[in-house]
Amino acid sequence: xxxxxxxxxxxxxxxxxxxxxxxxxxxxxxxxxxxxxxxxxxxxxxxxxxxxxxxxxxxxxxxxxxxxxxxxxxxxxxxxxxxxxxxxxxxxxxxxxxxxxxxxxxxxxxxxxxxxxxxxxxxxxxxxxxxxxxxxxxxxxxxxxxxxxxxxxxxxxxxxxxxxxxxxxxxxxxxxxxxxxxxxxxxxxxxxxxxxxxxxxxxxxxxxxxxxxxxxxxxxxxxxxxxxxxxxxxxxxxxxxxxxxxxxxxxxxxxxxxxxxxxxxxxxxxxxxxxxxxxxxxxxxxxxxxxxxxxxxxxxxxxxxxxxxxxxxxxxxxxxxxxxx
Amino acid sequence: xxxxxxxxxxxxxxxxxxxxxxxxxxxxxxxxxxxxxxxxxxxxxxxxxxxxxxxxxxxxxxxxxxxxxxxxxxxxxxxxxxxxxxxxxxxxxxxxxxxxxxxxxxxxxxxxxxxxxxxxxxxxxxxxxxxxxxxxxxxxxxxxxxxxxxxxxxxxxxxxxxxxxxxxxxxxxxxxxxxxxxxxxxxxxxxxxxxxxxxxxxxxxxxxxxxxxxxxxxxxxxxxxxxxxxxxxxxxxxxxxxxxxxxxxxxxxxxxxxxxxxxxxxxxxxxxxxxxxxxxxxxxxxxxxxxxxxxxxxxxxxxxxxxxxxxxxxxxxxxxxxxxxxxxxxxxxxxxxxxxxxxxxxxxxxxxxxxxxxxxxxxxxxxxxxxxxxxxxxxxxxxxxxxxxxxxxxxxxxxxxxxxxxxxxxxxxxxxxxxxxxxxxxxxxxxxxxxxxxxxxxxxxxxxxxxxxxxxxxxxxxxxxxxxxxxx
Numbered sequence: 001x002x003x004x005x006x007x008x009x010x011x012x013x014x015x016x017x018x019x020x021x022x023x024x025x026x027x028x029x030x031x032x033x034x035x036x037x038x039x040x041x042x043x044x045x046x047x048x049x050x051x052x053x054x055x056x057x058x059x060x061x062x063x064x065x066x067x068x069x070x071x072x073x074x075x076x077x078x079x080x081x082x083x084x085x086x087x088x089x090x091x092x093x094x095x096x097x098x099x100x101x102x103x104x105x106x107x108x109x110x111x112x113x114x115x116x117x118x119x120x121x122x123x124x125x126x127x128x129x130x131x132x133x134x135x136x137x138x139x140x141x142x143x144x145x146x147x148x149x150x151x152x153x154x155x156x157x158x159x160x161x162x163x164x165x166x167x168x169x170x171x172x173x174x175x176x177x178x179x180x181x182x183x184x185x186x187x188x189x190x191x192x193x194x195x196x197x198x199x200x201x202x203x204x205x206x207x208x209x210x211x212x213x214x215x216x217x218x219x220x221x222x223x224x225x226x227x228x229x230x231x232x233x234x235x236x237x238x239x240x241x242x243x244x245x246x247x248x249x250x251x252x253x254x255x256x257x258x259x260x261x262x263x264x265x266x267x268x269x270x271x272x273x274x275x276x277x278x279x280x281x282x283x284x285x286x287x288x289x290x291x292x293x294x295x296x297x298x299x300x301x302x303x304x305x306x307x308x309x310x311x312x313x314x315x316x317x318x319x320x321x322x323x324x325x
Numbered sequence: 326x327x328x329x330x331x332x333x334x335x336x337x338x339x340x341x342x343x344x345x346x347x348x349x350x351x352x353x354x355x356x357x358x359x360x361x362x363x364x365x366x367x368x369x370x371x372x373x374x375x376x377x378x379x380x381x382x383x384x385x386x387x388x389x390x391x392x393x394x395x396x397x398x399x400x401x402x403x404x405x406x407x408x409x410x411x412x413x414x415x416x417x418x419x420x421x422x423x424x425x426x427x428x429x430x431x432x433x434x435x436x437x438x439x440x441x442x443x444x445x446x447x448x449x450x451x452x453x454x455x456x457x458x459x460x461x462x463x464x465x466x467x468x469x470x471x472x473x474x475x476x477x478x479x480x481x482x483x484x485x486x487x488x489x490x491x492x493x494x495x496x497x498x499x500x501x502x503x504x505x506x507x508x509x510x511x512x513x514x515x516x517x518x519x520x521x522x523x524x525x526x527x528x529x530x531x532x533x534x535x536x537x538x539x540x541x542x543x544x545x546x547x548x549x550x551x552x553x554x555x556x557x558x559x560x561x562x563x564x565x566x567x568x569x570x571x572x573x574x575x576x577x578x579x580x581x582x583x584x585x586x587x588x589x590x591x592x593x594x595x596x597x598x599x600x601x602x603x604x605x606x607x608x609x610x611x612x613x614x615x616x617x618x619x620x621x622x623x624x625x626x627x628x629x630x631x632x633x634x635x636x637x638x639x640x641x642x643x644x645x646x647x648x649x650x651x652x653x654x655x656x657x658x659x660x661x662x663x664x665x666x667x668x669x670x671x672x673x674x675x676x677x678x679x680x681x682x683x684x685x686x687x688x689x690x691x692x693x694x695x696x697x698x699x700x701x702x703x704x705x706x707x708x709x710x711x712x713x714x715x716x717x718x719x720x721x722x723x724x725x726x727x728x729x730x731x732x733x734x735x736x737x738x739x740x741x742x743x744x745x746x747x748x749x750x751x752x753x754x755x756x757x758x759x760x761x762x763x764x765x766x767x768x769x770x771x772x773x774x775x776x777x778x779x780x781x782x783x784x785x786x787x788x789x790x791x792x793x794x795x796x797x
Binding site for chain 2: 051053104107108122123124125126127128129130131132134135142143145146147149150153154157158161198199201202205206208209210212213214216217220221224244245247248251252254255256257258259260261262263265266267268270271274275278
């Protein structure tokens with residue numbers, strides 16, 4: 001298999017462009033509905049989430065599902081009508097309630113009332129998350145800051161190890177991956193009500209790290225090929241670099257995605273969407289590294305009159321030891 | 326080859342050490358895995374104290390620690406985060422209502438005169454209280470660290486805690502209701518007096534000074550004491566000498582002396598200062614996971630991790646053949662070394678932390694993939710086997726380094742800016758990346774060169790499908 005990266009770049013770019021456009025549209029619709037591009041979870045929006053599991057050992061009430069109407073009635077009595085409800089678990093015995101930020105007394109009252117009507121619940125399987133507005137803000141700001149700082153760090157490192165134009169296109173490819181991952185979650189938020197939490201920002205940062213890794217491997221090969229074939233056109237250099245590293249790109253993506261698929265299948269509720277975000281991001285990352293970062297670099301070099309590398313090859317640690325053999 | 330044999334010895338030794346560490350040092354599990362409550366408390370500034378300084382945080386932390394101790398939770402942790410927040414970790418607590426109620430709110434410091442005729446009773450009650458406290462400390466010290474407390478032990482702790490609370494109430498009942506509160510205390514300071522003796526000086530505002538004069542006048546010379554209570558717990562019960570019976574202690578301040586060491590005097594100073602601060606503390610975040618849910622998460626993550634690892638191992642062996650099998654061995658060593666590193670460095674493993682670990686397995690494979698692809702290319706270019714392997718490692722190094730450094734940059738950013746769970750993820754992924762550089766470059770390399778030194782392993786089909794011959 002040989003890919004024509006440069007020749008068919010119109011096609012590759014069209015695919016990416018369509019994906020980015022769809023992502024932006026999804027985020028715009030989400031903006032209209034929720035006032036933000038992605039549906040914010042508890043971590044950012046603040047509030048209280050109660051996850052209660054019925055104590056099946058004690059009572060024999062576990063044969064039927066948790067009655068949502070009863071739960072709503074209790075919520076209504078507590079003045080929490082606008083709360084959202086979910087039934088979870090393999091046998092539908094877990095109740096998850098998301099309300100506004102409750103004080104201890106409000107929460108206790110709610111828990112007691114629920115325990116009496118639809119309970120009893122198992123205290124050892126209770127999960128409580130309360131995030132005040134201050135913390136929500138703090139988590140969002142620190143997450144975005146981490147994202148920006150790692151972008152900057154990567155640009156600096158790549159400019160030092162390669163050249164500035166490599167770094168710029170690597171970052172462009174990263175932005176591509178981040179936007180598409182965000183877009184997929186905007187769609188999931190609109191369709192399934194999936195929310196993003198601090199783990200989503202973690203997944204974006206991990207995507208950044210892994211995707212730049214993919215791009216670097218290809219750029220590394222471009223740099224090496226430039227040195228070995230100083231007379232070749234940049235288009236040929238890039239084409240062969242991508243194809244030489246193609247098996248690696250595919251295999252690495254595969255071996256990284258396999259454990260993630262295992263998390264999606266076996267992992268608990270918390271990690272499912274986290275792993276899903278990583279899978280989407282890594283696939284977008286592999287695509288952007290192979291098709292976008294490479295072809296953009298070639299186009300840029302061609303347009304800026306650097307189609308043939310005239311610079312004297314610098315001594316490089318990656319020059320092979322057996323050049324003369 | 327001698328070089329590689331030496332390396333093989335090192336790798337073997339490291340692996341054995343890792344296994345020993347894993348079996349000897351327990352893995353520290355985060356509250357999301359072992360169950361428990363994590364509360365973030367924010368200290369709210371008031372009109373009187375618009376900015377919260379380090380000194381005030383120290384005092385508030387002390388007050389909160391005192392309250393946490395009152396909850397009877399073993400291995401509870403209170404630490405300061407940021408400039409005005411405290412993180413409280415309460416392992417094993419599945420119902421944090423009580424904790425939240427006790428921990429929030431403003432400290433209550435009171436000076437209360439002892440009731441007439443209770444001298445002996447105070448002594449008895451105090452002895453009972455000290456007995457309970459001693460028992461609780463001994464019980465908690467006897468518990469193995471990092472393991473969930475059994476229901477039986479927890480029942481004993483709860484019982485002792487109830488006894489302590491009852492004793493404290495009994496002690497408090499021996500004192501008059503308060504007329505002098507912590508809001509009128511302006512300062513407390515520990516200082517050395519004569520020799521190794523330490524004293525704690527206290528200062529009141531005008532109104533407080535007058536009240537203190539009155540109380541001390543009534544108490545002086547009676548043998549009864551003035552009880553200093555923080556959140557209704559007796560901190561200290563100094564008596565007043567008979568010489569003050571006429572006038573009371575005047576001057577708006579006093580000195581508490583007794584058998585203070587530098588440490589105990591400083592403790593009392595911080596407790597008094599904390600109690601004097603009218604700073605409200607608010608619970609702004611509560612993350613509670615029931616112990617059963619935690620156990621469930623561990624099990625699921627374990628399945629996911631093992632399933633992921635096995636899939637990757639199979640893929641590597643099938644696709645890369647002999648090198649793949651060798652890489653698989655390195656990968657298992659990698660997992661052992663990383664696990665041992667977590668235990669050795671005391672990394673607290675959280676759910677995202679486990680995800681980071683699983684993810685780093687994929688990353689560890691990447692280095693091997695880069696090397697083997699390179700080796701194949703060289704073989705297909707008709708290089709000798711030895712040259713090809715050598716060149717595979719050499720040429721892949723720069724890609725491996727660049728890729729890992731950029732991922733490490735992301736990890737650093739996450740670790741520096743992230744909070745709680747996010748930090749755990751960054752730490753395990755970062756640590757994993759560093760260790761994977763070692764296993765991919767050293768372990769796999771050693772195994773490969775040792776393998777190709779044996780003639781029976783020099784078959785082309787073991788390295789690259791479709792290759793007819795291979796030059797040794």
